[in-house]
Amino acid sequence: MTKIFAVTNQKGGVGKTTTCVNLAASLVATKRKVLLVDMDPQGHATLGSGIDKKQLQASVYDLLMGEAGIEAVRITAEAGGYDLLPANVDLAGAEVGLINEPRRERRLAEALESVKKDYDFVLIDCPPSLNLLTINALTAARGVLVPVQCEYYALEGLTSLLDTLKRVASSVNPGLEITGILRTMYDPRNSLTQDVSNQLIQYFERQVLGTVIPRNIRLAEAPSHGMPVLSYDPKSKGSLAYLALAGEILRRNSL
Amino acid sequence: MTKIFAVTNQKGGVGKTTTCVNLAASLVATKRKVLLVDMDPQGHATLGSGIDKKQLQASVYDLLMGEAGIEAVRITAEAGGYDLLPANVDLAGAEVGLINEPRRERRLAEALESVKKDYDFVLIDCPPSLNLLTINALTAARGVLVPVQCEYYALEGLTSLLDTLKRVASSVNPGLEITGILRTMYDPRNSLTQDVSNQLIQYFERQVLGTVIPRNIRLAEAPSHGMPVLSYDPKSKGSLAYLALAGEILRRNSL
Numbered sequence: 001m002t003k004i005f006a007v008t009n010q011k012g013g014v015g016k017t018t019t020c021v022n023l024a025a026s027l028v029a030t031k032r033k034v035l036l037v038d039m040d041p042q043g044h045a046t047l048g049s050g051i052d053k054k055q056l057q058a059s060v061y062d063l064l065m066g067e068a069g070i071e072a073v074r075i076t077a078e079a080g081g082y083d084l085l086p087a088n089v090d091l092a093g094a095e096v097g098l099i100n101e102p103r104r105e106r107r108l109a110e111a112l113e114s115v116k117k118d119y120d121f122v123l124i125d126c127p128p129s130l131n132l133l134t135i136n137a138l139t140a141a142r143g144v145l146v147p148v149q150c151e152y153y154a155l156e157g158l159t160s161l162l163d164t165l166k167r168v169a170s171s172v173n174p175g176l177e178i179t180g181i182l183r184t185m186y187d188p189r190n191s192l193t194q195d196v197s198n199q200l201i202q203y204f205e206r207q208v209l210g211t212v213i214p215r216n217i218r219l220a221e222a223p224s225h226g227m228p229v230l231s232y233d234p235k236s237k238g239s240l241a242y243l244a245l246a247g248e249i250l251r252r253n254s255l
Numbered sequence: 256m257t258k259i260f261a262v263t264n265q266k267g268g269v270g271k272t273t274t275c276v277n278l279a280a281s282l283v284a285t286k287r288k289v290l291l292v293d294m295d296p297q298g299h300a301t302l303g304s305g306i307d308k309k310q311l312q313a314s315v316y317d318l319l320m321g322e323a324g325i326e327a328v329r330i331t332a333e334a335g336g337y338d339l340l341p342a343n344v345d346l347a348g349a350e351v352g353l354i355n356e357p358r359r360e361r362r363l364a365e366a367l368e369s370v371k372k373d374y375d376f377v378l379i380d381c382p383p384s385l386n387l388l389t390i391n392a393l394t395a396a397r398g399v400l401v402p403v404q405c406e407y408y409a410l411e412g413l414t415s416l417l418d419t420l421k422r423v424a425s426s427v428n429p430g431l432e433i434t435g436i437l438r439t440m441y442d443p444r445n446s447l448t449q450d451v452s453n454q455l456i457q458y459f460e461r462q463v464l465g466t467v468i469p470r471n472i473r474l475a476e477a478p479s480h481g482m483p484v485l486s487y488d489p490k491s492k493g494s495l496a497y498l499a500l501a502g503e504i505l506r507r508n509s510l
């Protein structure tokens with residue numbers, strides 16, 4: 001059964017895209033088939049996978065607007081070894097473009113129906129917002145992976161994210177649940193990180209993933225080379241952390 | 256003449272809110288009168304100023320929707336010594352709420368008309384998006400302050416920001432120009448930071464501000480105490496950097 005995860009947090013800059021690209025590549029390294037969906041008009045998951053977003057024949061925007069089928073949009077990201085539904089700035093027009101469309105929150109879910117059986121995992125990178133693009137991701141997903149930088153603003157923002165998850169679960173997607181809270185850019189030497197981490201564990205208990213992603217400059221360098229860190233610097237702390245994350249996700253889903 | 260700056264970058268987590276709260280407090284320290292406008296439904300500039308966003312009588316949302324006047328919304332943020340137009344999650348409803356309204360991008364500009372003469376500076380904190388809330392901020396502003404973390408995704412995102420600025424300047428706000436590019440979370444020891452910084456200087460030349468905000472944990476700790484870093488730890492590197500920024504902004508505006 002295909003596992004579809006939305007990787008989301010409306011707080012900006014917490015490591016959503018970095019997690020999508022590197023977890024996708026790490027799951028491929030364990031011989032799983034993976035589709036990465038870029039639902040952010042910034043198109044950073046597309047860029048970080050080595051794809052030139054200005055050269056796209058078709059993108060997620062065309063898919064959501066019903067102007068292209070999934071076969072026309074789907075490409076292979078050579079660097080990571082996974083398939084990709086790429087995005088570019090056109091996607092910013094989807095919110096207004098779909099405003100009067102019926103079932104507008106289900107566009108992605110319906111588009112994925114015909115291909116999801118080809119994959120073990122589908123990861124969806126979300127923009128830093130609780131807008132229609134994120135709602136589409138939450139409606140298509142079974143689980144939600146929430147990257148959290150262990151700082152005050154990122155912790156505080158979880159309340160509105162949880163409210164949104166409850167709303168989506170009680171309306172369009174009853175099966176939706178939290179796959180895990182992922183601590184990112186973790187710096188064990190500083191007490192703020194530890195305080196926030198302790199608060200996460202107190203509140204979310206077992207939902208907090210054991211794997212912690214450390215702050216590691218290789219993770220910030222890899223995107224400029226258009227590849228996941230596993231290809232850029234396989235022995236780096238960043239690579240090892242995302243491989244460990246893939247292992248934990250597999251274990252937690254008894255795979 | 257009141258200087259109105261939009262502090263914006265659709266890339267998430269680059270230090271927009273941290274810059275707004277701490278530049279506002281630093282300008283107050285130089286005896287200027289400052290109004291801070293929170294245009295982000297996350298309400299982090301409100302929280303970072305020590306205001307409980309759940310207890311607001313009225314917020315920026317009511318102002319944009321025409322349901323409250325600016326006097327009912329404006330409050331004083333004791334900790335920083337500046338006035339604030341606070342925000343909470345209601346603001347997320349403004350984009351859809353204003354969809355069919357005429358002059359919907361000018362709502363903030365018109366609301367500020369009656370009070371802007373009370374201030375030397377108005378700073379507007381933007382959400383990590385190029386949506387109607389950011390367009391309202393860009394329409395109300397004379398200048399744009401762009402915080403940039405010196406990393407690949409943040410650098411890459413500047414192209415769509417520049418496109419948006421050009422569009423706004425050629426339509427609703429002809430006077431809009433870049434006040435400055437602010438390098439944030441700057442870590443001089445790492446070569447990626449230096450590479451990106453050099454690219455910024457090459458492209459933007461004099462628009463890149465001389466003041467650089469270093470990575471400093473005190474800046475991340477201060478918000479959990481509901482105050483600018485100038486009140487939390489006045490001798491920290493973060494405080495000194497934002498005071499220096501206030502000085503540079505004053506010099507560049509011959510004040």
Ligand SMILES: Nc1ncnc2c1ncn2[C@@H]1O[C@H](COP(=O)(O)OP(=O)(O)OP(=O)(O)O)[C@@H](O)[C@H]1O
Nearest residue numbers: 012013014015016017018128185215216220267406
């Ligand atoms: N563990 C890490 N160590 C060091 N740098 C990191 C780490 N994770 C992410 N980064 C860097 O931090 C920045 C923010 O990460 P990223 O862009 O993945 O976050 P995001 O949540 O997707 O942001 P947005 O909200 O804009 O979509 C990027 O420059 C990225 O390269």
Ligand SMILES: Nc1ncnc2c1ncn2[C@@H]1O[C@H](COP(=O)(O)OP(=O)(O)OP(=O)(O)O)[C@@H](O)[C@H]1O
Nearest residue numbers: 012151267268269270271272273383440470471475
């Ligand atoms: N110079 C700095 N040194 C250390 N930490 C910083 C610095 N500037 C900001 N931070 C921290 O980094 C995180 C991101 O900063 P901030 O929230 O201000 O960015 P933002 O651009 O407003 O994010 P968003 O896109 O979500 O609105 C916060 O936890 C903040 O406390």
Ligand SMILES: [Mg+2]
Nearest residue numbers: 016017040044
């Ligand atoms: Mg991202």
Ligand SMILES: [Mg+2]
Nearest residue numbers: 271272295299
């Ligand atoms: Mg912010």
